[in-house]
Amino acid sequence: MDMKQYLEVFIEESKEHLQACNENLLALEKNPADLLLVSEIFRSAHTLKGMSATMGYEDIASLTHQMENVLDAIRSGNLPVTAGLLDVVFSAVDHLEEMVQSIEAGGDGKRDVSETVYHLKMIEKGEEIKADSEIAASLSVLAKPSKGLMYDDFEMTVIRQSREQGFNAYEVTVELREDCLLKAARVYMIFDVLEKAGEIVKAEPSVDQLEDEQFDNEFMVTLITVEQAAELEMKLLKVAEVNKVNVAEISERISGLEDAQEIEEAPISQIELVEVKPSSEVSESAAEPTSSGKLVNSTKTIRVNIERLDSLMNLFEELVIDRGRLESISNDLNNQALNETVEHMSRISGDLQSIILNMRMVQVETVFNRFPRMVRQLARDLKKQIRLEIVGADTELDRTVIDEIGDPLVHLLRNSIDHGIEAPDIRKANGKSEEGTIYLRAYHSGNHVFIEIQDDGAGIGKAKVLQKALASRIVTEKTAAELEDKQIYELIMASGFSTADRISDISGRGVGLDVVKTTIESLGGMIEIDSVEGEGSTFSIQLPLTLSIMAVMLIKIHNEKFAIPLSSIIVTAIVKKEDVLKAHNEMVIDYRGRIVPLLFLEDLFGVPGIPTEKDSYSVIIVRKGEKLAGLVVDSFIGQQEVVLKSLGNYLTNVFAISGATILGDGQVALIVDCNALIK
Amino acid sequence: MPTLETDLKVIVFQLIEKEYAIPVTHVRSIEKVQTITRVPNTPPYIKGVINLRGIVTPIIDLRIYFGFEEAPYSDLARLIIISAGDNEVGLIVDSANDVIDIPADSIEPPPEIVGGIETNYISGVAKIDDRLLMIIELQNILSAK
Numbered sequence: 001m002d003m004k005q006y007l008e009v010f011i012e013e014s015k016e017h018l019q020a021c022n023e024n025l026l027a028l029e030k031n032p033a034d035l036l037l038v039s040e041i042f043r044s045a046h047t048l049k050g051m052s053a054t055m056g057y058e059d060i061a062s063l064t065h066q067m068e069n070v071l072d073a074i075r076s077g078n079l080p081v082t083a084g085l086l087d088v089v090f091s092a093v094d095h096l097e098e099m100v101q102s103i104e105a106g107g108d109g110k111r112d113v114s115e116t117v118y119h120l121k122m123i124e125k126g127e128e129i130k131a132d133s134e135i136a137a138s139l140s141v142l143a144k145p146s147k148g149l150m151y152d153d154f155e156m157t158v159i160r161q162s163r164e165q166g167f168n169a170y171e172v173t174v175e176l177r178e179d180c181l182l183k184a185a186r187v188y189m190i191f192d193v194l195e196k197a198g199e200i201v202k203a204e205p206s207v208d209q210l211e212d213e214q215f216d217n218e219f220m221v222t223l224i225t226v227e228q229a230a231e232l233e234m235k236l237l238k239v240a241e242v243n244k245v246n247v248a249e250i251s252e253r254i255s256g257l258e259d260a261q262e263i264e265e266a267p268i269s270q271i272e273l274v275e276v277k278p279s280s281e282v283s284e285s286a287a288e289p290t291s292s293g294k295l296v297n298s299t300k301t302i303r304v305n306i307e308r309l310d311s312l313m314n315l316f317e318e319l320v321i322d323r324g325r326l327e328s329i330s331n332d333l334n335n336q337a338l339n340e341t342v343e344h345m346s347r348i349s350g351d352l353q354s355i356i357l358n359m360r361m362v363q364v365e366t367v368f369n370r371f372p373r374m375v376r377q378l379a380r381d382l383k384k385q386i387r388l389e390i391v392g393a394d395t396e397l398d399r400t401v402i403d404e405i406g407d408p409l410v411h412l413l414r415n416s417i418d419h420g421i422e423a424p425d426i427r428k429a430n431g432k433s434e435e436g437t438i439y440l441r442a443y444h445s446g447n448h449v450f451i452e453i454q455d456d457g458a459g460i461g462k463a464k465v466l467q468k469a470l471a472s473r474i475v476t477e478k479t480a481a482e483l484e485d486k487q488i489y490e491l492i493m494a495s496g497f498s499t500a501d502r503i504s505d506i507s508g509r510g511v512g513l514d515v516v517k518t519t520i521e522s523l524g525g526m527i528e529i530d531s532v533e534g535e536g537s538t539f540s541i542q543l544p545l546t547l548s549i550m551a552v553m554l555i556k557i558h559n560e561k562f563a564i565p566l567s568s569i570i571v572t573a574i575v576k577k578e579d580v581l582k583a584h585n586e587m588v589i590d591y592r593g594r595i596v597p598l599l600f601l602e603d604l605f606g607v608p609g610i611p612t613e614k615d616s617y618s619v620i621i622v623r624k625g626e627k628l629a630g631l632v633v634d635s636f637i638g639q640q641e642v643v644l645k646s647l648g649n650y651l652t653n654v655f656a657i658s659g660a661t662i663l664g665d666g667q668v669a670l671i672v673d674c675n676a677l678i679k
Numbered sequence: 680m681p682t683l684e685t686d687l688k689v690i691v692f693q694l695i696e697k698e699y700a701i702p703v704t705h706v707r708s709i710e711k712v713q714t715i716t717r718v719p720n721t722p723p724y725i726k727g728v729i730n731l732r733g734i735v736t737p738i739i740d741l742r743i744y745f746g747f748e749e750a751p752y753s754d755l756a757r758l759i760i761i762s763a764g765d766n767e768v769g770l771i772v773d774s775a776n777d778v779i780d781i782p783a784d785s786i787e788p789p790p791e792i793v794g795g796i797e798t799n800y801i802s803g804v805a806k807i808d809d810r811l812l813m814i815i816e817l818q819n820i821l822s823a824k
Contacts, residue, residue, distance in 0.1 A: 318732055608717075651718065668735055670728075
């Protein structure tokens with residue numbers, strides 16, 4: 001059967017299940033007694049196993065199978081949830097994620113997961129795996145046997161059974177001389193000797209590879225025989241061009257595995273039970289939402305190509321244009337039935353518009369949800385205690401922005417974890433709680449979305465930054481003296497800058513923050529850094545809601561309409577001519593005690609028309625940061641939500657125009673960029 | 680008989696009595712002149728932007744672009760929407776009403792005598808019967824002045 005058509009679905013669904021695993025594991029870590037979570041993870045793993053086995057990804061299937069065994073033991077109360085156990089399960093999920101990624105990238109999804117499988121088996125057996133440092137120790141111990149051969153269930157069974165019948169199981173390592181010319185021939189001769197002596201269970205590299213001479217000088221063969229090790233060694237050394245032979249009993253190493261194997265049999269039968277009676281599992285899962293309410297937020301979705309949404313939006317805009325025409329025709333005809341129908345259609349198309357616009361919006365949660373896992377892992381690697389607080393994960397952003405924002409945020413979080421939050425002992429010495437906190441906040445403000453990463457760590461050392469910047473010639477002595485605090489902080493985003501004393505895996509190579517800055521700027525956003533030494537730093541990213549709904553004030557100057565983003569507007573006012581003052585040859589007004597310069601859009605935009613003398617001005621007071629300006633227009637039309645469109649590639653950098661929008665009557669109105677008007 | 684490959688299918692348009700040709704492969708559509716929204720602080724030949732089925736498209740007045748005298752648009756005036764690469768712009772011409780095949784062997788390099796600013800934007804001249812068609816080099820127009 002051709003599986004290609006299912007591959008995409010498989011990858012997407014696998015990702016969803018893995019994400020669910022991750023989330024539930026994190027929740028379980030906080031609340032180890034919650035067996036419902038274990039059931040959730042079990043179900044995800046189980047589905048994943050079924051899918052991957054169908055698709056022929058056996059490594060995923062075997063790993064999830066082991067995970068299931070462990071989870072099932074927890075579920076049935078045979079195993080306690082410990083930090084060590086969670087670590088292993090987390091690493092299993094990591095492996096699964098990487099395998100799925102490899103499949104997505106067109107790979108075969110194969111991966112050496114024997115170590116994790118071995119760990120899972122150990123856990124299942126009941127051996128506690130210690131967290132943190134001890135796990136590292138046990139890892140290094142385990143690293144040695146991994147040099148030997150790994151056996152699958154079948155091979156293990158063969159080895160075990162033959163030993164029960166009094167045979168010897170050996171791992172034979174044969175090293176050929178480096179100048180060996182006919183390696184394949186020697187391999188053949190060695191296999192000949194071995195086959196006479198007993199039965200070959202496994203060869204590493206495989207027999208095919210050995211025959212094709214696809215190995216260096218050494219290979220391993222697992223043999224079951226009645227002969228003794230010394231005897232065998234003698235026989236093998238008689239083969240020409242053999243440099244070294246090592247015949248090792250595998251009983252010691254296997255014994256550990258063997259026990260695991262014996263214990264494994266029980267869970268397998270349990271698994272089979274689960275599989276045999278799926279109906280009971282279904283009823284279980286059906287019963288759970290009512291009891292726990294945990295599944296409520298698992299919404300059903302379909303995937304739609306974003307291009308289709310774009311063309312849907314364009315088609316809809318044409319509809320809006322026709323709607324406008326229809327409205328004016330019905331006004332002219334003044335037929336009641338027609339009027340009512342057109343009105344109804346207008347309402348429906350209004351609803352339709354908001355749905356279409358919202359379809360392109362995605363919650364930042366889709367980006368944020370992978371961070372808790374990442375922070376947990378990094379904190380462990382660095383032996384720091386870090387709590388990640390996420391606020392506003394339901395904030396919506398345009399899909400195009402969401403796709404780009406993930407990597408910069410990862411960089412910033414890593415930066416906060418590595419450089420921001422101090423080690424627990426230092427924190428304690430400084431009178432802080434040992435656990436550092438990183439806040440990840442997202443919120444809307446005007447036409448922008450803000451994402452902030454705030455930590456309560458060491459803050460940015462200004463002196464150190466300056467010193468490094470001078471050393472790496474990012475600034476000169478002269479300019480350094482004139483820099484303000486914020487400008488100094490921004491130096492850390494300069495290319496080739498790193499203040500880390502030592503380079504770690506996590507960050508510190510001086511690439512990263514400059515990439516973050518470039519990425520965010522390419523999205524039309526801004527990044528600001530604020531920091532208090534000893535108290536922490538805040539990285540604040542401002543992002544536009546490009547291609548999304550933008551609230552504007554429509555204004556008229558002679559016969560031309562312009563749109564001014566509401567986010568820039570503070571207030572609109574009618575100012576009497578006598579209230580306009582002159583200062584330094586500039587027209588200014590007094591707005592709540594502040595002197596605000598007036599800008600005549602008519603002149604700035606060279607709007608054709610005959611200037612008329614008026615008694616009062618219609619003024620829109622806009623701001624850029626702390627600065628204000630009063631834009632003088634002819635009249636206000638009103639507030640409207642519009643779709644921001646670019647002027648295209650041909651017209652770039654038009655002064656004070658940030659884009660265009662299509663109004664209900666099909667006309668194009670230009671959107672004024674207030675930031676460019678205020679200097 | 681010329682093969683299809685050597686034929687150049689073009690849209691013929693008029694600009695002050697002269698005939699020009701644009702390869703049909705670059706032409707997206709031909710539209711009637713509609714309301715154009717002026718874009719301030721742009722060169723005079725950019726008349727502004729229009730809403731072309733939901734896409735904001737810049738409009739160039741080819742008369743001004745070629746250095747001729749500006750004239751009010753008649754009912755015959757058309758917008759030829761052309762695209763090359765990422766750019767899509769509309770050109771205002773006096774009229775556009777013909778699609779013809781130019782045999783490759785009738786295209787000659789532009790003579791120096793033609794003169795005028797538009798010479799920079801002519802890639803060749805074709806003689807069909809008693810008509811003289813100047814073939815527009817789009818790339819030069821689309822890479823802004």
